[in-house]
Amino acid sequence: MRRVLSLYLQYHKVQFKFLVCKMSTEERIAHSRNALIALVINNVENKLPIKEEDMRQILNKDISLFRQCLPLVMQSLKRVYGIILQKVPDSKKYICYSEITASSPAEYDEEQCRHLTLLFVILSYLLMKDCQVDEEQLFDFLKGLRIEMDEEHPYFGGNLKKLIADTFVKQLYLKREKSESDTDLETRYLYSWGYRATLEFPAKDVLEQTSGILGKEPREFVAVYNKYCVNEEAMVVD
Template identity: 30%
Template sequence: MSQATSQELLRSFNISEDDLQKMVADAVFFLLTADQKKSIISKAALVKACDLSKRDRKLQDYVIKCGAQHLSNTFGIELRDLGKSTFILVNKLSENDVNEFLQWDDKEAAQMGLTFTILGLILMHNDKVTEENLFDFVKGMGVYDDDKRSNVDSEVLDMFDGDMRRFVNETLVSKQHYLRKERNVHIEDSEQFEYSWGERADAEIKQSLVFKMICEVFGCDPKMFKEQYERIKEKENLTDEEFANGV
C-alpha cells in the first residue's frame, strides 16, 4: 500500500498513524496469546481486545488485515478465516518440522505425539473412526484405561491432565479443533459417535506427511496401503514423484 493511500485511510478512519500501530500491535498480541491455547478465535473477542468494538467495521477489518500481514511476515503464521467471523492461526508443518517436537517439554511432546497418532488412526480408517475404536486404540497404547482402578502410570495420566477422554473431547475437539466429533447418522436412535480430522488438522497438517510417518513405523512402502495412498494423492493433487519427495 502506498504512503498516500495509507494516509487517506487514516483520515477516513479519523485516527493517527500511532493509533493504528497500537491497534495492530494489540491485535497481534491477542492473536499470539490465543494461539498458545490453539483455540478458535472469534472476531468479536479480537475487536474487543483491541478496543475496536465501537469503530467502523472497515477499520476493524483493516486492523485485522494488518495484524495478519505482520504475523505472516514476522512469525510465518497464517491467520486462516473459518467463516462465521472466526479464525485460527496456522503453522504449516513440513517433514522437517516434525523434529521441532523435540524442542517441546515432555507434556507438549506427549500430547502432540498422541494427536498425530490419533490422526493417523483416522486416516487409516478412511477418514473416520468410531469412539469405541479410538479409545480401544489408546487403551492398547497403555495411556488410557476405562477401568476406575486404572493401571496407567500416574505420570502418564498427568501428561493428559488426568483424564484421557476429557483430553480428547475437550482439548482436541472443543478447544484446539484437531478432531471433529459427530454422531453417526447412519445408525438410527443411536448415540454412537465418530471422529474425523478437525479444521485445525486440515489447515496445518498434510495427510501425506502423517501417512508416510505411519509407513515408516511399519517399515513398508506407502503403496502397500493402496486405498489410502490413492485417496491422499488425489486429495493433495500429487504425482507419485511428488508424493515420494514430500512436495
C-alpha cells in the same frame, strides 16, 4: 482461561478508548494492528480458536477498523513471527499456528510433546479408516495399544478421555459429532480430522511417517495413497 481473556479484552478496550481520540488515522491503525497481534500471540500456546467478536472488542467493536487492520495483522504475524492466522471455514473464528510447529518438537514443552504424540497416533488411525470412526471404535483401538481412557498412562498421563473428547476438539485438532443414523439405539459420536489438524499435519506427511513406523512403503496403503499423494506424484497405484 476465558476469564483471563475477558480481563485482557476489558483492559485493551479501555486503553483503546483513551488513546484513539488523540491519534491520527495512521497511528490509530498501527495501534490497533499491534493490539490484535498481541492478542494472537497470547493465544498461540493454548491453541483455542479466537472469536472475531473478541478481536473486534479490542477495537471498541469498530468493524471498519477491524477490516482495515486484519490483513496487516496477518502479514505482520507471518513476516515477523512465522505465525499463520487463518479463518476457520463457515465460522467467525480464527486459529493461529506456527509455520514450523508440526515439524519442530523444540516448539513444545514435555507435556505438549506427549499430547501431540497421542494426537498423531489418533490421526494416523483416522487416516487409515478414511478419516472417520465412532468413539467406541477409536477407544477400542487405543485400548489395544494399552492406552486406557479411565486409567493413568505411564507416558501420556491421566484424563485422556477429556484430552481427546474435549481439549483436542476445542483446539480443532479433532471433530466430534453426533451420528445422524436413525438405526442407532444409543447416542453415538463420530471422530474425524479437525480443521487445525488439516493445516498442521498434512495427510501426506502423516501417511509417510506412519508407513515408516510400520516398516512399509506409503504406496502399500493403496486407497490412502491414491487419495492424498497421487496429485503430487501423478501415479495411481492399483
